[in-house]
Amino acid sequence: MPTRGSIPLLSLRGVSKHFGDGDAAFVALDHVDLDIDSGEFVGILGASGSGKSTCMNILGCLDMPTEGAYCVEGTPVQQLHPDVLARLRNERFGFVFQGFNLLRRTSALENVELPLVYAGVGRRERERRSREALALVGLAGREAALSNELSGGQQQRVAIARALVNQPQVVLADEPTGNLDSRTGRDIMELLMRLRRELDLTIVMVTHDRDIAGYAERHVVFSDGKIVDDRLLRGVAA
Amino acid sequence: MTATLALRALARNKMRSSLTTLGVVIGVAAVVMMQALGAGATARVTGEIAGLGSNMLIVLPGGAGHGAFGSNTRGAPLFTLADVDAITREVGAVRHVAGVSSRSIRAVVAENNRSTTLSGVTTGFFAVRGWSVERGRLLTEDDDRQSQKNCVIGHTVADDLFGGQDPIGAELRLHDLGCRVVGLLETKGVSTFGQDQDDFVAMPHTTYARRIGGDDHVGTLMVSAVSEERTDEAKAAIESLMRQRRRIRADEDDDFTVRDLREIQNILSSVTGVLTTLLASVAAISLVVGGIGIMNIMLVSVTERTREIGVRLAIGARSSDILSQFLVEAIVLSAAGGLVGAALGAVGALVLSRVLATPFVFPLEAAALALTVSVAVGVVFGVFPARKAARLRPIEALRYE
Numbered sequence: 001m002p003t004r005g006s007i008p009l010l011s012l013r014g015v016s017k018h019f020g021d022g023d024a025a026f027v028a029l030d031h032v033d034l035d036i037d038s039g040e041f042v043g044i045l046g047a048s049g050s051g052k053s054t055c056m057n058i059l060g061c062l063d064m065p066t067e068g069a070y071c072v073e074g075t076p077v078q079q080l081h082p083d084v085l086a087r088l089r090n091e092r093f094g095f096v097f098q099g100f101n102l103l104r105r106t107s108a109l110e111n112v113e114l115p116l117v118y119a120g121v122g123r124r125e126r127e128r129r130s131r132e133a134l135a136l137v138g139l140a141g142r143e144a145a146l147s148n149e150l151s152g153g154q155q156q157r158v159a160i161a162r163a164l165v166n167q168p169q170v171v172l173a174d175e176p177t178g179n180l181d182s183r184t185g186r187d188i189m190e191l192l193m194r195l196r197r198e199l200d201l202t203i204v205m206v207t208h209d210r211d212i213a214g215y216a217e218r219h220v221v222f223s224d225g226k227i228v229d230d231r232l233l234r235g236v237a238a
Numbered sequence: 239m240t241a242t243l244a245l246r247a248l249a250r251n252k253m254r255s256s257l258t259t260l261g262v263v264i265g266v267a268a269v270v271m272m273q274a275l276g277a278g279a280t281a282r283v284t285g286e287i288a289g290l291g292s293n294m295l296i297v298l299p300g301g302a303g304h305g306a307f308g309s310n311t312r313g314a315p316l317f318t319l320a321d322v323d324a325i326t327r328e329v330g331a332v333r334h335v336a337g338v339s340s341r342s343i344r345a346v347v348a349e350n351n352r353s354t355t356l357s358g359v360t361t362g363f364f365a366v367r368g369w370s371v372e373r374g375r376l377l378t379e380d381d382d383r384q385s386q387k388n389c390v391i392g393h394t395v396a397d398d399l400f401g402g403q404d405p406i407g408a409e410l411r412l413h414d415l416g417c418r419v420v421g422l423l424e425t426k427g428v429s430t431f432g433q434d435q436d437d438f439v440a441m442p443h444t445t446y447a448r449r450i451g452g453d454d455h456v457g458t459l460m461v462s463a464v465s466e467e468r469t470d471e472a473k474a475a476i477e478s479l480m481r482q483r484r485r486i487r488a489d490e491d492d493d494f495t496v497r498d499l500r501e502i503q504n505i506l507s508s509v510t511g512v513l514t515t516l517l518a519s520v521a522a523i524s525l526v527v528g529g530i531g532i533m534n535i536m537l538v539s540v541t542e543r544t545r546e547i548g549v550r551l552a553i554g555a556r557s558s559d560i561l562s563q564f565l566v567e568a569i570v571l572s573a574a575g576g577l578v579g580a581a582l583g584a585v586g587a588l589v590l591s592r593v594l595a596t597p598f599v600f601p602l603e604a605a606a607l608a609l610t611v612s613v614a615v616g617v618v619f620g621v622f623p624a625r626k627a628a629r630l631r632p633i634e635a636l637r638y639e
């Protein structure tokens with residue numbers, strides 16, 4: 001593993017994001033500085049409208065800052081061609097959404113294969129790695145199940161397998177337990193914790209649920225587009 | 239790779255996919271069917287004219303007109319029986335010559351009557367046409383020489399006027415002239431021109447001239463050449479003979495026209511060709527309408543699948559991947575529609591050709607063209623929705639409700 005020195009994995013410097021313009025302009029992020037190092041488990045908290053989701057979208061290269069700089073391993077992403085950004089998302093990031101966002105009427109295996117399709121991986125290799133990923137999230141044997149035949153917890157597991165199948169460094173989870181009951185939510189969190197240990201993942205998770213936030217080692221709290229609290233927690237659950 | 243994605247996306251929505259293709263299916267089916275029927279009609283026309291004898295020539299009064307069948311008869315002298323004799327005598331490449339004068343007339347038997355075509359014919363007529371009798375006899379030299387009031391009739395006339403009874407020996411009144419039926423012609427069927435060839439009465443030309451026409455003029459001359467190869471020779475010889483007999487100077491145009499059947503065949507083919515083209519262009523318009531249908535559904539599909547597009551972009555799809563997926567979906571839809579349409583069109587043409595009693599000709603070229611066009615339609619009408627999909631920004635697509 002190459003030494004990265006003091007360069008953080010993900011780094012926001014003076015990042016602002018405005019929506020709309022003129023009088024209707026809305027400042028979603030206001031000069032935010034944030035560094036995330038490899039291996040961290042960061043919980044991003046805040047009320048709705050506080051800017052936490054906007055921050056997440058910028059971290060995932062789904063959206064661009066209006067002002068300031070965002071660097072992934074020291075490389076500023078603003079100037080990158082959209083196709084390069086697509087490859088960056090494909091190789092470095094795994095996304096887990098609140099609403100699972102699986103393809104409808106499509107088998108678990110095909111859903112998990114999708115990032116590999118876009119990465120240009122051959123069919124056999126694709127299938128092998130997708131089966132492995134499904135086994136990793138405890139869904140071995142359910143490869144052929146269609147997305148609408150699976151429970152919410154199972155769908156989120158498929159989504160996690162999809163996020164992990166291309167071996168990303170970072171998992172970006174936006175309210176991953178938001179659509180699940182608390183017990184299933186805890187199961188999903190346990191799964192993420194285990195995968196993090198086994199795969200040496202960096203996880204950034206947006207949530208407004210204090211219990212779920214308890215799984216994170218570091219809390220970054222947003223309010224009105226600014227970071228109002230950023231602290232490391234000890235005695236992490238699990 | 240994107241092809242697989244596109245096929246999977248289509249398979250997920252089988253009902254909608256098949257309904258979307260319907261427009262193209264109908265368009266291609268229409269094109270193929272029209273072309274097949276056109277080709278069948280042309281084949282039938284060609285076949286019938288070949289059946290008439292490709293060695294047949296028809297001499298009409300009047301110079302060559304501008305229209306397909308038109309000849310300018312105004313002021314041109316009619317033919318006479320002397321012309322018939324002259325051609326028989328002087329043109330070596332000719333086998334049979336007949337003079338024919340026709341008019342429409344009311345034929346009466348007891349209380350039955352029917353409007354039909356009456357022709358006064360010289361005896362060579364039946365040999366030129368290759369017609370023979372089913373019962374009785376044909377008109378003879380004697381009939382002609384003696385201006386006998388004898389006639390031969392076609393089946394339609396016989397059936398209509400005599401019912402089931404044997405017409406041979408019975409009397410038929412034409413105008414105020416009583417004629418004895420001596421022969422019943424074999425059934426000839428409906429001609430290419432849509433004329434019932436069995437709705438026909440023939441009498442000796444001398445009788446016709448004296449009793450019906452009132453003068454010795456002959457309407458048209460029908461000539462059969464010795465062989466198909468010598469048709470052109472016969473045509474040239476007749477032309478020069480007629481110019482000489484009609485005293486036409488070298489700098490003047492003909493005041494008569496010699497047509498051979500190949501010419502008529504070409505004219506008819508061009509007519510059916512034009513009709514086929516017209517019908518096919520109407521069909522082609524429906525193909526375009528089908529394409530617009532595909533575009534519509536693809537646009538709806540892009541809107542409906544905005545979140546899906548967002549997810550694809552988030553997990554690493556480039557906008558070119560999205561573009562090609564939607565484009566391939568549109569092309570697959572239209573190509574599938576084209577294939578099904580070509581098959582349906584062929585079946586439809588087969589059925590219709592049975593009904594219309596025309597030969598079935600599968601228009602391979604038209605089918606290939608329709609398929610190509612339907613794929614092109616897919617590309618043209620698929621590009622717009624696909625670009626719309628590819629231009630979505632990931633975050634906006636993901637947020638779309």
